[in-house]
Structures are given as C-alpha cells and as structure tokens.
Amino acid sequence: MKELTDWRAMYAPGGWVRAKALTDSTTVYMRLRGAGTGPHQRLNVHTVVMDSPSPISTHVWRHVPFQAIEEAANGEGVAGQAWDALGDNPVRDVLMSSPEEDPISVEQLERHFGTPEELRGADDPENVVVHANMLFLREGSQAAGEEPPPLTRPAGRLTDDFLRDLARTYKWLVATGNGAPATVIAEQTQTPVATVRRWISNARQRQFLPPGRPGRAG
Structure with a gap:
C-alpha cells in the first residue's frame, strides 16, 4: 500500500471541500470563500461541518488539514505550487465554479460529492488511485x-x-x-x-x- 497521511480531500463547486480521515470515520466539510474580488482573490475556510461516529475532541479539530487545503486552493505549499508550476490549478477552478444547488445538510453535502458507491471507493484506505476532484495529502504535503x-x-x-x-x-x-x-x-x-x-x-x-x-x- 502506498503511504498516505491522515486525510484525503475532495473538492466540489461552490467552494466545498470534503476531508476524510483515513484512520477513522471522521468527515469534515468546509466551504472556502474569496477574501476580496477578482479571479485571484484568496480563498479561505469560512464554514465547517464535522460528522463523526464518536465524540469530537479538540485533538480531532487540531489535526484537520485546514492549512494544506487552503494552500492547495491558493497555489501555496507543496500541492499548490505543483499546480501553479503547470500553469493551471484544477482545485481552484472547481472550487470557484458555481454549484447546481447549495447543499444545506450533511446528507445534501454527501450527494454534492458523489454517489454512495463513489464515496465508498474514494474513502477506501487501500485505494491509491487519484479520483477526479480529489487531493491526496501525502507525507510532507503540509507545511510544518x-x-x-x-x-x-x-x-x-x-x-x-x-x-x-x-x-x-x-x-x-x-x-x-x-x-x-x-x-x-x-x-x-x-x-x-x-x-x-x-x-x-x-x-x-x-x-x-x-x-x-x-x-x-x-
């Protein structure tokens, strides 16, 4: 199995990101919004929804990869710089596109990222294939x-x-x-x-x- 860090992130239109922990069933939904105007505005996390089968502790929040996800969206850090080096940032392009509808519940958020079968395949820790609109947070991809x-x-x-x-x-x-x-x-x-x-x-x-x-x- 190819070594990965603790989280995988899927990104969708409307600024939505779904971060899934590989070590348990914790799922975090976050919405990034622009801080400013124009195509080069910085995207930052403004909305967060966490779903977990066990009680949510401060330790869980501390390890959510907010920084790495913002860096990927803004052409910063290891992942973001890799996109910008190619002259294109697919993460940002998807996030900045308009959704067909705005999800307002966890169930709607799940559907926003794919069918149950697609999400089960994406969440499988043994699956190392990069799906469309997915970011693997490999070791070293996050800033210190x-x-x-x-x-x-x-x-x-x-x-x-x-x-x-x-x-x-x-x-x-x-x-x-x-x-x-x-x-x-x-x-x-x-x-x-x-x-x-x-x-x-x-x-x-x-x-x-x-x-x-x-x-x-x-």
Missing part, C-alpha cells in the same frame, strides 16, 4: 506549521492523548527536515531513545502515525 509544545514523559501508561501529541511532534520534526526525530523527542522527555522508538511504534499501531518505511525517519 507552528512548533508543538515540548513533550512531557508520561507518568503511567501510554494514553491516546499522549500518543497524539507524540505524533504531532514527530510529524513537525520530519516536516522541518529533522532526520532524527526520536533523538530529539528523547532529549525533550529525558527518556532513552529505545523507549521513544517504542512510543512511536505504539503510535503507528494505533494509527496516529502512518506505517514506517525503511530508510525513513523513525
């Missing part, structure tokens, strides 16, 4: 963002909250070009590197981090 606060060594068992924070720090270190994130985390937490690697392994097992690959930071 703000530096996470230093990690503190857990006093007891490894909780999901700690492993989410560990994954956020790990991803930030990799995005900023650090080739030895486990060593940095070991220094932050005053913990042996071997222990930190076990934490990282636990984070991968619980799907807070994608599977490791030979030769990649670990």
Whole structure:
C-alpha cells in the first residue's frame, strides 16, 4: 500500500471541500470563500461541518488539514505550487465554479460529492488511485506549521492523548527536515531513545502515525 497521511480531500463547486480521515470515520466539510474580488482573490475556510461516529475532541479539530487545503486552493505549499508550476490549478477552478444547488445538510453535502458507491471507493484506505476532484495529502504535503509544545514523559501508561501529541511532534520534526526525530523527542522527555522508538511504534499501531518505511525517519 502506498503511504498516505491522515486525510484525503475532495473538492466540489461552490467552494466545498470534503476531508476524510483515513484512520477513522471522521468527515469534515468546509466551504472556502474569496477574501476580496477578482479571479485571484484568496480563498479561505469560512464554514465547517464535522460528522463523526464518536465524540469530537479538540485533538480531532487540531489535526484537520485546514492549512494544506487552503494552500492547495491558493497555489501555496507543496500541492499548490505543483499546480501553479503547470500553469493551471484544477482545485481552484472547481472550487470557484458555481454549484447546481447549495447543499444545506450533511446528507445534501454527501450527494454534492458523489454517489454512495463513489464515496465508498474514494474513502477506501487501500485505494491509491487519484479520483477526479480529489487531493491526496501525502507525507510532507503540509507545511510544518507552528512548533508543538515540548513533550512531557508520561507518568503511567501510554494514553491516546499522549500518543497524539507524540505524533504531532514527530510529524513537525520530519516536516522541518529533522532526520532524527526520536533523538530529539528523547532529549525533550529525558527518556532513552529505545523507549521513544517504542512510543512511536505504539503510535503507528494505533494509527496516529502512518506505517514506517525503511530508510525513513523513525
């Protein structure tokens, strides 16, 4: 299976984006609107609707790829710059087009992005084919963002909250070009590197981090 990060994004007319988490059933709908006038106005997220089978926590909100989606729409970041280098930005073109109707409910939003069969195929983690109007957020496609606060060594068992924070720090270190994130985390937490690697392994097992690959930071 080709390695992907946590989210896939589908974009549709009227500024709508559907972001689907690969590790659970969380789906986020967001609407981008122009900040200004003219064809080159910046698109920013103005409306957000989240649908999740489990309670929505601040950790879930923190990992929604708002920045990467805005960058793709505005020709910024890795994905956006790739489009602009070709002289065309299909993400922006679709978002700026007019919808046949404005969806006003989650059910209508689902239909806005395709049939149930099409969405099930697009959401399948084993499916690595880029569908029309879909953006795969691969590792490194998002900007590093703000530096996470230093990690503190857990006093007891490894909780999901700690492993989410560990994954956020790990991803930030990799995005900023650090080739030895486990060593940095070991220094932050005053913990042996071997222990930190076990934490990282636990984070991968619980799907807070994608599977490791030979030769990649670990």
